[in-house]
Amino acid sequence: MKRRQESIIYQLAVSEGPLTTDELAKRLSVSARTVKYEMIEVKSILPKHGAELLAKRNEGYSILVKDRELFDRYFEPLSLQSSLTNNFGSDDNARFLYIARKLVSSSRFAKLEDIADELYLSRSAIREAVNNVMNFLKSYHLETESKPGLGIRAFGTEYHMRIAMTELFAVHFHKVLLDNAGMEYAKWTECGYEERQDIRHVFLKVLRESPIKVTDTNTQRLAIYFIIVRNRCNAGYRLKLPDAWKEEVKGSEEFAVASEIYNKLKSSFTGFDLPEEETVFLAVYLMSCRDMWNVKQPREEYAHFYDDALNMMKELEDYMKHTCGIDLLHFPWAEKELLSLLISLYINIHFGLEGQYRFWYDYENQAFNSPVSAALACTAAGFLQDRLNVTISVSFYSQMASLIFKMASLTEYDLKPQRLLLVNSNGLGLNEIIQKRIVKRYEHLVESFTIAELYEIRGMNQEEYDAVLTDTSEIAYHYDLPCCVIHTLSSEKEMDQLFNRQLIRSYQTEALIPPSSQIEINKNYRYTDELQFLQFLAFRHGKTVLERERIQEYLEKASLYDTGYLSAKSVMLYLPVSLCEKECMELYCLTESGTWRGKEVEYLLFISADWKGDWKRVKAYENSFRKLFWENSNMKAFSERGRPVLFEMIEKCIKYE
Structure with a gap:
């Protein structure tokens, strides 16, 4: 079945109501005409899986499930395949996958004209996908070379190639089969379904009995990585690692676990009689994937990184206090958790594994549903990126947002019984x-x-x-x-x-939200594009040319992190009060919906807040905005009634605590 047809079925199955042709076209990044064409096949496919396609004039399409057991058996792997935030059902992302896999699968040159022909597209139609592929490869420290008449190829260290290949499996859940977006890539992930499950079970048994903890999403990736390792080694590809790495990791817990994993795999499956370099890098990979918050003695285990992380934590603490008026170490437990996060960052930087682009499942994006935590994490990530001269990955940014959200959530409001x-x-x-x-x-x-x-x-x-x-x-x-x-x-x-x-x-929240005089609602804002809006904000809140440049630079960097995970067709922009020099909250209701990072938007919310070292203020803003962005109706109510709606949102959150 074609990917696009699967995506249509997925969108209809998870929708709360019927979807029109235009709505489906927007979700899949195709034309309405294409959707109508695909519906012929969708209609013939569904009966085989216990369902029927319904079409009602002026309402749209929906699915009627007649045999729930049969349909669920079909839908489970389909939903896993489509559960990424970057939905690979869209044509843009399917093109990205195809091109990226093609470039990492072979050291040979590939002509973009040939790739476009293989996709039945013009070269101009794949331009954006190619740009995205270049950024993806760069995030894995892979380079590209272009030669006239030959085309383009990707190259780099073997371990970077393997990590990129692992990520390009896209949906790493163990029950998902590789899709058909790039069959050249399939030879590196080739493995029988049952054997793949057995390899995973052997690996997890060793890990479960070991002293180290690895996050669940990373165990899924490691299960794919072992298959790629075996196939690459059998094809003659060998790792070449710096000699210093061997000395650094040989005495670590990760090296002992890596040795045990490969010994168990070698005794149970063919192709895992591997050189020592493979064990060394697996130890590095485990170290980069480790759930650092469970490390009991980080100073002893990671002495090579501990002092650097400790010094950077103090710098970050001072920066956030000065810039945002917030103390990241306010809580007694926060120092250990923030330090662990920074140790992990330094490990990834040291071994060249930082800044990697990763595909996200919906459940991994909870931090991005917390606008204030995400904004403060963005400020912290921006500082680290400039200070360390590295790319901060969205994964690190998400973990930082989760930590800030935890701090806000565990804060108690003052009570007046x-x-x-x-x-x-x-x-x-x-x-x-x-x-x-x-x-x-x-x-x-x-x-x-x-x-x-x-x-x-x-x-x-x-x-x-x-x-x-x-x-x-x-x-x-x-x-x-x-x-x-x-x-x-x-x-x-x-x-x-x-x-x-x-x-x-x-619950005393009245003083935590700015007065009505600091809340401005612009009912009919003529929006054109992101840059124009950022320039408008910079001009409005900067008094001098230098101030305007600083504001625009900050907002442009902050907007690189995808706030598009927020629903309600809304985006929040946060500016530290040290740059704005006054507290304000401005809602811009667009006269016509526009796009922000490729997603439809109807409301733009700009805030500048002085947190005054008070986590109760952070919590109040977080509670109100989290609910505002949850539903379009909440944002609409705020645009009509202003400040009282913020307290209604706070109260809704309090009720569920």
């Missing part, structure tokens, strides 16, 4: 039961209870209380204090309603 008046139309005695139930569940949110009759409230000093809880109808309530109608609180639902309507006000 409620002073409650309890009123019950059936007599005061029932209030004792209600009070006991509230205390059992929400004791930390209540300062005091005062039991009274409804008519007595008018004679009381209402400034001494925060709210009235009563079973009387709100229609019959005529006092100034906020009122929350409750009954016996005998159900989970009633308890939740009490929290949502009243007790949530105990």
Whole structure:
């Protein structure tokens, strides 16, 4: 089956409702005419897998599943194949895969004209894909050479070639079979399905019994790497490593584990009787893949990198304090985790494995759904990139964002417990039961209870209380204090309603969000492109030519990290207050939807915030923006009602903590 047809089926299966031809065309980066043509095949394919294609005028296409077991058996591998954020169902990415695989698969020259012919396209149609391939190869320290009449070829060290080949498998889940985007590449990943599973099991058994921990996504990549190693070695390709590497890694835990892995593979499968260089590099690879947060004694295990990472952590801490007004080491546990992250960075830099472009699964991108954490991580990554003169990978950026999100999430808002008046139309005695139930569940949110009759409230000093809880109808309530109608609180639902309507006000968030005077909503902004918008922001917030240049330079670097993972057709741009010199929040509602990094956008949110060393402020912004970007309706509500919506978003997050 063609990749495009699979992508159409995937998009229809995961959609909450029907998709029109235009919507499918946009998701697949093809024309509406192409989608209509492919639908003929899609319609004939689905019945074989227990489903039927439905088409309704003015609504679009959908899938009706008739045999769930049969369809799920077909859809599981298809969904894995399509679960990358960079969806390889689109023609652009399929072209990228084909060209990249072709260049790393052979040392021979390849003409772009021939590649275009193989894809049934013109050379101009693959220009963008070729540029993306060049950037991919560069991220793996691979070079390209072009000669008139011969074409282009990629070359570099053998271990860089192998790592690039491993990544180009694209979907590394062990049950996924290699797709058909570039069959020349297939010879390097050739392995029977059952044997591939057995190789993976042998490797994982050794790893499970070892003292080191490797992240799950990297174990999937390593399982593919072993197959490539065997095939490359059998074809005569050998590693040539610096002599110093052998001395550096031979005494490490990773080297011992690497030796055990290859010994086990050699005893169970043919082709794994490998030279020592292979064990040395596997140790390096394991070191670069290691989950550093589980390293108990980093100073001893990584003495070669520890001091550099420690000094850089202090530099980064000072930079973030000065630039953003935030302390990355505010928490007692943060130093170990940030230091571990930097040790991992230094390991990758030392062995030439930094800055690598990786294909992402949806579940790996949770950090990018946290706009503030992602923005602060971008600031930190930008500093490290300039300071170390290296490319910081999106993988490192994501881990940094996750660390910042953890800091914000574990921060507690200040509480002002409620002073409650309890009123019950059936007599005061029932209030004792209600009070006991509230205390059992929400004791930390209540300062005091005062039991009274409804008519007595008018004679009381209402400034001494925060709210009235009563079973009387709100229609019959005529006092100034906020009122929350409750009954016996005998159900989970009633308890939740009490929290949502009243007790949530105990959380002190009012001062954490800027006043309305600092929030500007531009209803009809004429947007043309990214550069124009960045220039506009620089001109607006910079007083001098030098300030404008600094602002634009920062925003351009920050925009290189893909904020397009955010939904709601919105993008957030963050500028440290040290560059803007004032706090502000500006929402630009586009008169017509535009594109940002190739994705449709309707709202542009610009913020400059002084965090004042207060992680509660970070948390408040994160809570409000995370929800704003979650749904287009939330952003629309913010554009219409402004600041109150931010607090509604914060309260939604508090309810789920």
